[in-house]
Amino acid sequence: AQSVAQPEDQVNVAEGNPLTVKCTYSVSGNPYLFWYVQYPNRGLQFLLKYITGDNLVKGSYGFEAEFNKSQTSFHLKKPSALVSDSALYFCAVRDSYNAGNMLTFGGGTRLMVKP
């Protein structure tokens, strides 16, 4: 079974400050991990993924995420937040044992960046 948790419903940060959106996961095999962003009245946009290799992955719009196997975490980060980063962020996981490419999504975290 695969599952993912986003412990924070909302994260508030001031523009220019660093941001972190947390994600933890549970899988039987190796994790494939993803971050998506959803702007109002839009579908989900893919930000970045971890499949294998370097634990720090870089993605779109200056976002990055760090895979930590011992803590089963994949937190999303950005060094300097923009007001335009305000959106709903979803972490997703797929177990490497899952041949059907099925993703399981976390509950989502609303990021509010204030000027």
Added chain:
Amino acid sequence: SAVISQKPSRDICQRGTSLTIQCQVDSQVTMMFWYRQQPGQSLTLIATANQGSEATYESGFVIDKFPISRPNLTFSTLTVSNMSPEDSSIYLCSVGLAGAHEQFFGPGTRLTVL
């Protein structure tokens, strides 16, 4: 990546009626998925629709309520049948591309049932 479109983008329907949502992809894909996102909630997978086989439904979703067609490698439809206000959600299709682990999503269809 892939460019995915959905029709309609939104609709308001009366209870007891049915709505068919279309998903069109700009390239041929084997794997297509349909999700539901209820207000303020995360995404829940309804079914996987691979071309050439029957759709596979997740627990809690049945074919009579959510029939799916997948006539070719670029198109799929999801029908929401005998609708009730509880079906008010955003319905999203996504695709999985060969060699890519991530899924790419359409813009969604916002359904309101009165």
